[in-house]
Amino acid sequence: MNRTDRLYALVEELRAVAPRPRSARWLAGRFEVSVRTVERDISALQQSGVPVYAEPGRTGGYCLDKARTLPPVNLTPDEAVAMAVALQRLEGTPFRTTAASALRKLVAAMQNDDATAARELAGRIHLLTDADREPPVPRMVIDALATRRVLRIGYSDRGGAVTLREVEPLGYVGKEAHWYLVAWCRLRDALRAFRTDRITSVAVTAEVPAPRPLSEDDLDIPYGPIRRLSLD
Known part of the structure; x- marks a missing residue:
């Protein structure tokens, strides 16, 4: 069993017995690997956002928060690949890291045969790398809206002059070439x-500012009409 299939199987094993725990030793015997390999796999799942936690004690082990996991997803392999292509286009945006995490969760929740077929299909899809794509957005800027804390940033203007500013993050505006932090x-x-590609440095302060409203008029940016993101 390769590592990708083992990660999927680990999640399914923990989901099947949740909320009861499985020890690292039991999982190592089940998947015929070392305890250290199981611990590395669990760490990888946790870093990708899978809600696995350790329960201490003689009868403890690893548990899955069943309420926060997806049931098997009935996506076809080509639907999964189409979503993977769309998520790949988020490279260079504030959602690059979370898109990768979302894709791993999606594949982990698919039926095993469909997930295997999706991986095989994805292996025949190739994307050209854009050498001019703007650099990745700093992680602390990515988290700006969620943490709601004041940021202290260095910002370079068109002429290259850098100023230090304290900003209160309010939203994002995205266009094909660039993303903007509205603050x-x-x-x-x-x-x-x-x-975001002109932010030269960023530090998160401890200050949580009072909420500020953000109206449609505030987003009257001269790059074309604004369309609000919807999950419906």
Whole structure:
């Protein structure tokens, strides 16, 4: 069994017995690998966002939070590959890391035969790398809306001059070439849109600012009409 299939099988094994735990030794015997390999696999699952936690004690082990997992997903292999292609297009956006995590969860929740077929199909799809794609967005900027803390950033203008600013993150605006962090700039005492590839440094402060409303008029950015993201 290769590692990808083993990770999927680990999740399914823990889901089947949840909320009861399985020890690392039991899982190692079940999948005919070492305890250290099981521990590395569990760590990889946790880092990808799978809700696995360790329960201490003589009868403890690894548990899966069943309420926070997906049941088997009835996607066809070509639907899964289409979603993988779409998520790959998020490279260079504030959602690059979470897109990769979402894709791993999606594949882990598929029926085993469909997941295998999807991987085989994906192996025949090739994407050209865009050498001019903007660099990845810093992780602390990616988390800005979730943490709601004031950021201290270095920002480079068109001429290359860098200023240090404290900003209150309010939203994102995305277009094909660039992504912008919409924030209240304390240096300018006004709303500003910061191109993420011009953010030269970022630090998260402990301050949580008071909420500020963000209206449609605030998003009147001269790059075309604005369309709000919807999950419906």
